[in-house]
Amino acid sequence: MVQASGVRIEWDNLPQSVRDGIEGILGAPVAAASSQAGGFSPGTADRVVTTAGRRAFVKAVGTPLNPDSPGMHRAEAGVMGRLPGGLPVPRLLGVHDDGDWVALVYEDVEGHHPHTPWRxxxxxxxxxxxxxxxxxxxxxxxxxxxxxxxxxxxxxxxxxxxxxxxxxxxxxxxxxxxxxxxxxxxxxxxxxxxxxxxxxxxxxxxxxxxxxxxxxxxxxxxxxxxxxxxxxxxxxxxxxxxxxxxxxxxxxxxxxxxxxxxxxxxxxxxxxxxxxxxxxxxxxxxxxxxxxxxxxxxxxxxxx
CATH class of the missing domain: 3.90.1200.10 (Aminoglycoside phosphotransferase (APH), C-terminal lobe)
Incomplete structure (x- = not known):
């Protein structure tokens, strides 16, 4: 079966400083994180819930994992900032960028990937x-x-x-x-x-x-x-x-x-x-x- 997925790290593998930056955007510590399948980034892709009950989707990657992947996250943040309103896309809540690690924090979109084979x-x-x-x-x-x-x-x-x-x-x-x-x-x-x-x-x-x-x-x-x-x-x-x-x-x-x-x-x-x-x-x-x-x-x- 064709698989559009790579090998990624999880929330707990992120440097503490990166987790702190993400939690600063969310306004509370993360209480639970669930890694999501799909995509090829070696970084994280997690649905998270904070101690205050706020839900979000977070993806983060750093140069130690792949030298080019942080640049892709930066490019994505730039794109999201230029999209018109009213489109079927999630809302970007914030960006953490320390020069080596880049994290994008999105609203959590409830849903599932389309079935494959496609329906x-x-x-x-x-x-x-x-x-x-x-x-x-x-x-x-x-x-x-x-x-x-x-x-x-x-x-x-x-x-x-x-x-x-x-x-x-x-x-x-x-x-x-x-x-x-x-x-x-x-x-x-x-x-x-x-x-x-x-x-x-x-x-x-x-x-x-x-x-x-x-x-x-x-x-x-x-x-x-x-x-x-x-x-x-x-x-x-x-x-x-x-x-x-x-x-x-x-x-x-x-x-x-x-x-x-x-x-x-x-x-x-x-x-x-x-x-x-x-x-x-x-x-x-x-x-x-x-x-x-x-x-x-x-x-x-x-x-x-």
């Missing part, structure tokens, strides 16, 4: 949440800029071709690079993009609505990009969700599928980052979904 009803409410998210935004990074290096994956593979590369991909590296260029050009846009929609980054509330969580990659791009990543996640877990739910130019969509397939294929062959031993396997699992998807789209493309 039709949870796909439907997630699509509605993504529709609500796709609002104009200012001041966020541009997806096109953020993805430029990632969409060079096929060129990286051509320059240093692994023996395990899929034979069809190996025979079509030039085409795949050209398609990725088209995909990168299609990522221009001014709409809010989460950038990493998957089951462990979503919570289905008791009323059936969905909250979208974990925002380090929040940026501005086309309104349909998050729907593309949802389709990938549904298929990753063995489900079926038609490309028809993605409101994009067909050639733009094919280019983005090519770019993402190259990104995951290129990343999966690299050594695992410190503290993230499972992420490369998950990237390979996604590449294994995207490459057949790309071949199907190309075989169905009208001849010119």
């Amino acid at each position: 039709e009803d949870e796909v439907a409410v997630t699509l509605e949440a993504l529709r609500r998210l796709a609002v104009p935004v200012d001041g966020l990074p541009r997806l096109q800029d953020e993805a430029a290096a990632d969409f060079a994956g096929w060129r990286n593979l051509a320059a240093d071709r692994p023996q395990t590369l899929d034979p069809w991909a190996a025979a079509n590296l030039g085409l795949l690079a050209e398609l990725s260029d088209r995909g990168l050009a299609a990522l221009a846009g001014d709409r809010l993009v989460h950038g990493d929609v998957r089951a462990d980054n979503l919570l289905v509330r008791p009323d059936g609505t969905v909250a979208v969580i974990d925002w380090p990659f929040g940026c501005a791009g086309p309104a349909w990009f998050d729907t593309l990543t949802l389709v990938l996640n549904v298929r990753l877990y063995g489900g079926e969700l038609s490309d028809d739910v993605i409101d994009a130019d067909p050639d733009d969509l094919t280019g983005c599928v090519a770019g993402l397939a190259g990104m995951f294929t290129d990343r999966a062959r690299r050594p695992a980052p410190p503290g993230l031993p499972t992420v490369r396997k998950f990237q390979q699992d996604q590449a294994d979904v995207m490459l057949p998807w790309l071949r199907d789209r190309l075989s169905a493309r009208p001849r010119r």
